Amino acid sequence: MSASSPPDIIRARAALGRRLAEARKAAGYTQESLAPLTHYVRSTIANVERGRQSIGRDFWIRCDEILRTDGELTRGYDVIRMLSLKSPVTAPPPSRAADICLPTRRQPPPSETSLSLLDPASAGECFGSQTLANGLWAPAGRFFPGLAIPAHVHNATSDGDQVLATVPAGYHDAPLLRGPHRGLVIGRTEADQGVRLFGLDARHARRRLAHAGPGARLPIPHAYQLDELVLALLWAMSNLDEALLADDALIERATSELGVYERMSRSAVSRDLAADMTDVGMMWLGSAFCARHIRRHADAFIDSPVYWTREQRGEEASTWLLFTHKQKYLQATEVDPGHPGPVRVFCIPRTAVDDSPRGERILLLLAVALIESHGIEVVITDEPEYAGTQGFVTDRDRHAVIATWVGAQGIWYVDVTDDRRTIRGYDDDAQHAAGRSIIAAAASPQRLRALADHLELDWKTLAQRCRDLADRGCAAVVQPRSRHLSTDGVDRACRYLATAAVATD
Numbered sequence: 001m002s003a004s005s006p007p008d009i010i011r012a013r014a015a016l017g018r019r020l021a022e023a024r025k026a027a028g029y030t031q032e033s034l035a036p037l038t039h040y041v042r043s044t045i046a047n048v049e050r051g052r053q054s055i056g057r058d059f060w061i062r063c064d065e066i067l068r069t070d071g072e073l074t075r076g077y078d079v080i081r082m083l084s085l086k087s088p089v090t091a092p093p094p095s096r097a098a099d100i101c102l103p104t105r106r107q108p109p110p111s112e113t114s115l116s117l118l119d120p121a122s123a124g125e126c127f128g129s130q131t132l133a134n135g136l137w138a139p140a141g142r143f144f145p146g147l148a149i150p151a152h153v154h155n156a157t158s159d160g161d162q163v164l165a166t167v168p169a170g171y172h173d174a175p176l177l178r179g180p181h182r183g184l185v186i187g188r189t190e191a192d193q194g195v196r197l198f199g200l201d202a203r204h205a206r207r208r209l210a211h212a213g214p215g216a217r218l219p220i221p222h223a224y225q226l227d228e229l230v231l232a233l234l235w236a237m238s239n240l241d242e243a244l245l246a247d248d249a250l251i252e253r254a255t256s257e258l259g260v261y262e263r264m265s266r267s268a269v270s271r272d273l274a275a276d277m278t279d280v281g282m283m284w285l286g287s288a289f290c291a292r293h294i295r296r297h298a299d300a301f302i303d304s305p306v307y308w309t310r311e312q313r314g315e316e317a318s319t320w321l322l323f324t325h326k327q328k329y330l331q332a333t334e335v336d337p338g339h340p341g342p343v344r345v346f347c348i349p350r351t352a353v354d355d356s357p358r359g360e361r362i363l364l365l366l367a368v369a370l371i372e373s374h375g376i377e378v379v380i381t382d383e384p385e386y387a388g389t390q391g392f393v394t395d396r397d398r399h400a401v402i403a404t405w406v407g408a409q410g411i412w413y414v415d416v417t418d419d420r421r422t423i424r425g426y427d428d429d430a431q432h433a434a435g436r437s438i439i440a441a442a443a444s445p446q447r448l449r450a451l452a453d454h455l456e457l458d459w460k461t462l463a464q465r466c467r468d469l470a471d472r473g474c475a476a477v478v479q480p481r482s483r484h485l486s487t488d489g490v491d492r493a494c495r496y497l498a499t500a501a502v503a504t505d
Contacts, residue, residue, distance in 0.1 A: 024067060153186045154218070162222060184477075185200045186199050236363060237322060245481055265416040274411060286411045287326070293403050293412075301398075305395050318367065333374070366466075445503035
C-alpha cells in the first residue's frame, strides 16, 4: 500500500496537467498540433491536461523538449512517481538498511527525501552513522519507471573468493527474504581500501540459509561486488522487471488483440492502443513484434543482411541483454560459419555518450559484445544526422524490411519494400556508416576494445570483472522475476568480452 493517499496523487496529477496546458499555450501549440510531436493523439493530451490519465515518463521528457520547460514537467512526473512508490516499512530489518545509488542519467532525485544520486564508485559514502530505510534507489530513465529496492546490510569478513556476512538467527524467515518482490542482502566489509559492498538477491540468500545451522553466516562471492558493472545490471533488471510484472496481463491481452497485424506486411500501431501499459511494456511489445516481422520476411534475403538499429544508450540497449525474445532472435539470425556474416549498424552520436553515466555506457558495450558473440559485425557511426534513420534490414539492392520501435511514433512501424530507390537509400546509409565506423577493425576483439575506449571505459578492469561474473553467473544477484526476462544474454556477453580481452593483450 502507498504511504501517500490516492487523493494526494490525484491532486498532483491534476496540477501537472494544468502546468502542461499552461506551457502548451505559452508556446503557441494547440492540443491538435502538440499531439503528433509527442507520439500520442489529441484526446490523450486533453485527458492528461485534465488529470484524468496517467502517462509514461517519455511523454513528459518530450513535452519538456518541445515546450522548452527545462525539465520542469519531467520533475513533476517524478514527484508523482515517488508518491506512488513510497510505502511504510513493514518490519524493522534485522540489521541496518541503507541507501546506495544505482547508475542513472544525471538528474536530481525526485524528492527531497531521496538520497542524492552519487557515482557508484563512491557508494561507500552512503554508509554513514545515520540509518536510512529506503533501500536502494534505482532511478527513472527516459523509459524506466524508477523504483526503490529493499536492502539489508550486514557486516562481513573476507574469506578467500567470498565474504561471509553475519546475519541473525532465523534470518531465512525475514520478511525481506520471504516477500514476492525484489530485495537485496548486502555484505559490507571495511579495510584499508575502504568500504566494499557485495550483494545477493534475497531469494538466493534464502535458499543458501534455508538449511543452515545456528550461527551460520551468509557467503557472498566477491564476483557480486556492487561496483559499476553490477549496479548497472541491477538498475536495468529491476526497472524492466518491475514494469513487465505490472504489465504481464496487459501484454498477454495486447499480444492477442494485436495479432491481426501479424498478417500485414505494413503496419503502425498507436500508443493509445496500449495506453494503460508502462513505457517498458510498450517497448517489449514493439521489440517482440519487430523481431517477428523481420523473421517472417528473412527468407527473401539472398545475401547476408545489413541491419540498422536505433539504440543509442544503455537503457535501450539493455533490452538486448535481458529480453528473452532477443536471445532467440539473435540465435535465429546467426549465419553458418564459413559464410559472410551479417552486419549491424548503430548510430551513437557523441552527445548520447556524453549524456550517459558510466553504468549505461557499460550496458551499451555489453550489448554490442552480445551481438558480436553471434558472429554479427557491429558498425558504429557517431554522425548525428543519421540518428533519425529508421530501423531496417536489407540484403544490398534487393529487398528491405523496415522495423522500428526505438523512437517510433507509435509502438512500432513495420513495412516491406522492393522499391529500388528506397533500398538504395538504405544501402547508401549503411555503406557510409561502415566506411566511417568509429570502431573499425578486422576482428571482433579489436572492435570491442575500440568501443570501450570511445566510451571511456577501463577495458582491462571491466574485462576482469566480466570474467568474474561470467564464472559465477549473474542470476544470484540480478535474478529476474518476469517471464519475459533472462540473464542468459548478460552471461554470454560477459564471457565473450572477457575472452576478447585476452585476444587484445
